[in-house]
Amino acid sequence: MKEALTLIEENIVTPKKIELSNIQELMGTFFAKLKNRVDNYIGDYPTFIEPVYLEDNVKIGDDVLLGPNVYIGANSEIADYVEISNTIIYENVKIGENFKLENCIVAKNSSFNFTDLNVKNSLLMGVANLKTELEIYGL
């Protein structure tokens, strides 16, 4: 699993050079083998649709729906009313309230400190305190 994550991460380091078919294929392969691990999060009772894999110390808010096909890296935080499917979130990420992400990748150390975002097929990265500051690329 770590190797596949590293491979995908290498593809997002220079986003302008993303080869669309390549990264979609890598994600498809990654999700096909993704195991379920949801007994280790910090928070209330979210809804999980298998498979969802949570690394250690993931914080999850109220009324959250994760899955299917969701990986969340260590020390990441998911705020209230978030829905995520077919998405890889790397470590130390902060997802704002009422985000809806489908088929996305969120780069490590990203922090989105605003509310209400609904995106599909995108790479998100960086620190954004406002929606207009969001660094986002199509996948």
Added chain:
Amino acid sequence: MPNEEIEFSRIKEVESTNLARDDIRNEVIETKKAVEKDNNLLADKVHQNLLENNIKSFDIVGAIGAGKTALLEKIAEKLTPKYRILVICGDITTRVDADRIGKHNVDTIQINTGRECALNAYHVHQIIKNKDLKNYDIIFIENVGNLICPSEFVLGTDKRITVVSITEGEWVIEKHPMLFKMSDIAVINKIDLKERLGTNVEKMIADAKNFNPEIEVITTSAKTGENIDKLMELLGF
């Protein structure tokens, strides 16, 4: 979050119109209507998708301990030699049921609903759109164990099966009219305990028929296998 927002959030959560203050009553009602409409639209989409892929589909509802999983295990044993089966299991937490059924050579997906007391069409749609449906002939959906919330949400399957057991008492059907009105088959399970418990099974059958004259009612024992073949016939196998 300001107190007012917390209150509104809570009211939306319980979806109970009479708890809403006058100034937000309209909004609460509109939200409820929209949610119901969206669920029905998604259920239609799910059903259409399953039909196009020649998949037979059933959702099974009933209280915790009624025998939903045990019946599914019996059914899976009989069907897996001929059919490719996907079982979607709904529970607040754990994957105990999915693990039990998974031992019978079927694919399983667990949905942990957290604080929600029933599956809805959105959950099922999220799974269906991520699965290659050509790999399956039959889909069973085992709902979260209770007899109340599932009546709020149709899931888009061919038939709904409601399972009760005689250990729940002879009033269990009489007390849950909504679910039996919207079900196609009522299964009264644990019939092997009839002599010992003295439950009035005839009343239970009459109650189900009274609520829904079209409903098929069958008594079974998942433990002894009694009438499992008859249940299979009702499912069309």
